[in-house]
Amino acid sequence: MANSSANGAGFRTAKPSFELIAGHPALDLINTLDWRFREEPPPEELLNDFDDLAHFVEQSGLMSNVQVRRMLRNVSANKGGQVIESVRELREAAARVLYAVLDGKDPSASSVKLLERYFREARESQHLHWNGNKLAWELTQSPAPAELLLWLLSLRAAELMTSDEMHSLRECGNAECRWLFLDTSKNHTRRWCDMKICGNRMKARRFKAQHRG
Template identity: 40%
Template sequence: MVGGRPCLDFSNTTSERRGPAPRERLHTYRDLLAWSRRLGLVEASGAERLLRHAQQREGAARALARARELRESIYRIFSSVAAGATPPDSDLDRLNRVVAEALAHRRVVRRGDRFAWEWMWDRAPLEGVLWPLAQSAAELLTSEELGRVKECTSQDCNWLFLDVSRNRSRRWCEMRECGNRAKARRHYLRRRESGAAD
């Protein structure tokens, strides 16, 4: 994953937002759940339970629509932060509603001689898959790392990432993709300009 935090990677599940045909990676609720499992946000038993409930197509479609709405709110919030702007209140309100739901579905449990937070997947609605993502966004928004959130500077990308470079100089979500394209574009423009000057 490129973002460095689950909420940023969630925002990056669609790309080319600025283009004529954004690319969606979450086509079904099952896609959302599989993506969440890959990131370790939902444990196996919780995923199985949610998948059983996802057989109700209308409920799964509503949960997916709500996930996409939250994703776009998370994108606008952190894109604003990266640009030094104020995030829209409506997006913060949406995030806070999901955070409130999430907090109502966590508990502290004993694990050996330690204690840990645990999601109550046994009571989770289909939208429960959003809880860890909302928590991730809230934690990042209130952390010292917030100033490290950046948006890829590539012309046709909008992915968000946490810049953990020592001097905070990372410009692209991925060097091998966006960085190489940007460098190739600059090289092409320089050659074209020097050819026109001859």
């Protein structure tokens, strides 16, 4: 659920706007394949190119606008294409694991192995530095390699999927949507990705069914 436009140079005249409703960047990433479980029309890809990916990372608060603009100026089309393909592969592996969990199944060993590779590569790209108060792990950001976006998302996915926040993992009640989110509501009763979208849509569908005929 994002909108964007492009000019003749291949850069956006307006940044794509993502609906970040999940409560965690890793889950928002999975939601960038919109209507994942819909048969017709097919699911909608929201990360169509490296530009989309860079703006998703910016809007998720993982990089600043200045960092994103500098990266977009310096990343080649070939390298950008490689990174977006890797991010989609990371996204789909994480999706397979998380939806298996929600369905009460064990995730496939191949998906876990793929995530392990991405998580390990991201961790190996960190270096230890002194931030004035303590030692901290940090990814190389200047000059920012295109892979930085992949590493940032990999680390956030690893953070979530190895944490107790997994107990709050939920999915939208619309069977064609099933967007993921962390249920932080007081009574843990959240049912929809966004009440304005799927909540109202499903209420209208039930109303029509009840009054049909």
